[in-house]
Amino acid sequence: MTLTAMQHYWPLVLSNLKNTLPLSHFNTWFSAVKFKELSDDGRKITLIVPSQFNKTYLQSKFNSQIREAVQKYYPNVVHVEYVVEVEKDEEKPQSQSAIEFSVTETDDELDIVTKPKFAKPKNLHNLNPKYTFENFITTNCNELAVKVAKSIAAKPGQLYNPVFLYSGVGLGKTHLLQAVGHAVLEKFPSYQVRYSTCEQFFNLFLSSVQQRNNQSFKEYFRDVDVLLIDDIQFIAGKEATQEAFFHTFNELHQQNKQIILTSDKPPKSLGAIEERLISRFEWGMVVDISKPELEDRLNVLDHKLKQLNLNLPQEYLIRIGEAVNTNFRDLEGVLNRLQARLQLIPGKPLETYELEKVLSNFSGSLPIKINIPSVSAGPIELIDYICQITHVSKEELLGKSRQQNIAQARQIAMYGAKEFLHLSYPAIGSIFKRDHTTALHAWQKIHGLLGKDAWVTKIVDTLRVKMI
């Protein structure tokens, strides 16, 4: 009997823990910990521990390290459960026991001998429940990719094979890839679907070589109807893994099993990848998701706001759509931050400066308009402008408050007076009713934040444009 795939990751988790923990701790506390099962939704992993004491100790001392190591290989797991099971003797009935392994030292390498004892694998597909077609918004930039994905999901292995989907980061490749997996399982519940990142493929291959057991590796990747490999670009430069993938690919392709690959670039640009693989990647359908235009971004924004049940004024939406011109992941990030702010202070509408603060990591200068004829711009205009952007009043700016946002606005104003109006420190000191050393300190403080604090940098950049 062979090692089932979900168990197969467990030795990798152990290896990982072994590298991060002192050896004595690892040997004492982990050498008897075993994989029991993964819940159907992939969110809970259950481990077998030999005693209540061992359980308590792991939970109190190593819980976060265990969770971190587990999540590297079981990315959906949010909960780690320990059950105490005492091993009675070697001859357990097969159905009861989880995978067994013993840990021995060889040249400081972890040598994990696996003796799998049960066969019923669970949740082998490795899909994230969030990434479905229902949650995926079709817009101009991904329209063709969605059409291809949906037709493949309806007739896996019969239309285009392989499908090679590429785009820049955060544009929905992983989401779309997994959506196909979910849709296939819905329509053909008996189909075997496997989602794997290229990195997982590589790690499993490596561990199969180390264990001299490539049967389970083969089964995991070849006993499938739909194979979904994410970020195939990472196979570049890994020759042995390419060889393994080549054979996997051929076998599946010959049997008309559906293969879908994603990448951050088209096949021809993949770099250190064997030509025979590249040509195979191009056999079927190569499709991309293009960089979203403003219309695409507004479209996705609109849908996401509805999903999140968020209400924002129309001009904010346009501002977000214009500013976040990178990808949909960034767009989601901005909406999550705005949602958090609105939930934390529910009664208070979002101010422009708060929105600008959230947007400050994105390109483009601040939109607040101010008419400064550039030659005559002086301290009054500068102060007015800083007040508008930071939402601090003139009285506060020129007053004594040390409140963080007020003090920082004041420092930016002093910095601007030195940098763009070329005033001396004593002159700046007298405008702000402060010592010249305070003005110098303000300049140093803001200078130190440039390039590190996105919000401060943005304001200074905008001042540079406006004041010169």
Ligand code: ADP
């Ligand atoms: P990639 O794999 O191309 O880097 P992901 O699939 O991880 O991108 O997408 C990044 C985030 O953006 C995910 O949370 C995903 O759900 C979301 N996303 C991307 N495109 C869309 C879309 N068209 N509709 C809804 N969400 C999307």
Ligand code: MG
């Ligand atoms: Mg991805």
